[in-house]
Amino acid sequence: MPTSSDTPRVALVTGGSGGIGKAVVRRLARDGYAVGVHYSGNEAAAEALVGEITAAGGRAVAVGGDVADEHAMAAAFDAVEAAFGGLDVVVHTAGIMRLRPIAELDLADFDAVHRTNVRGTFVVDQQAARRLRPGGALVNFSTSVMGLQLPAYGAYVASKGAVEALTLVLARELRGRDVTVNAVAPGPTATPLFLDGKDQETVDRLAAQPPLERLGTPEDIAELTAFLASPAGHWVNGQNIRDNGGIV
Template sequence: MSTPSRVAIVTGGSRGIGREVAERLARDGLAVVIDYAGDKAAADSAVAELTATGAQVLAVQGDVADEVAMQAVFDQAEERFGGVDVVVHCAGIMPLSPLADLDLAVLDRVLRTNVRGTFVVDQLAVRRVRAGGAIVNFSSSITRFARPGYAAYGASKGAVEAMTLILARELRGRDVTVNTVAPGPTATDMFLDGKSDELIARIAAEPPLERLAQPGDIAETVAFLAGPGRWVNGQVLYVNGGAI
């Protein structure tokens, strides 16, 4: 197997937006390491689909908030493909509840996955990504929509945005960009689960483009940041069809 010129790690890459990102980067010729939390069947399916297209791809299980597990993911990326150039951190969880009713154990789980997980992945990325590379985190347009029920999730994503802006400036001189993509409502299982058809239709009508995003819409923005968008750095890109 030839050594690819560029290599990406995509956390949460077995499902939803993460899977579409993995596929999109593979189409650009990157070797892709898919990190997944626990759904091995979904990860194996993603690997099979990408391998069938001729892509170089590897799936590795790892909890994003566990620094030892994630170090192993980066180690395997380097051992298999020779290095790491792009890290796209898509993994996250989104339990919903009014702030007054939220079980604090759930809050702790959200903060562990979404905040600590981003910190762990970014810390490893800083140490491993080669010059000319890119780190892409994921926030959410909920930080501006401010919808009821999203207090824990929105707070965690606000932290991601702060980390991104600071880290971009800490990497002065490294030729590595750091940005965050903040999607609006996107047609993934995580967004659609538990919502009525009426609510989904109402939310879909909000953007001027009058539809939900598809995962591919978000993946195109990531591919730009991971590739030609070198002069975009230290930014939060709200990718929501103009809803805000």
């Protein structure tokens, strides 16, 4: 696996053991990044991905922890910096979703979504803001449902609205640091998070929405993420970018 120099850029991908996160890890590794593969519950999947990358000649390390736990995340960031000498890119894909009409949603589910998606983003962004080197990038994850306003997504969309707001504020707070902060907002994407609990009719209906008439793939999302993380994408800053095949 090629590297761009003797001291390649270093990335940490939260939620890197599955779904979009795994595709991002693979994409950054192909670009020569040393990658911290973060996991919350699936250590085996993270270690398997690390093994895949190292077997191809790349560099990677698995780091665990609850994204909403500031001590666990500080330790994860410490581990990546200790392994690779610094940090240039943080991609925060970790998140959860609970679907239910607002009138019916259990408040425990609401609290769980906001603990992971809002507090978790704040904790990860705080660590990134303190550590990213000049020329670096932070990429958060929102959702294109922000524009679709689909029923049953209230708690999830509310949490991602907070993510978009944090992204825009942090981009401006990091003035003078030469660090970009952006959010990617995928549309319907064939990941376990999206497919879980949906029947085939629902999946087919959502896949037909984009003018391109298919679901996105994790690799589609990883391409945009890799661009934003790279020097080539460094003039893009303080943006929420919908990556959805043209739905909204």
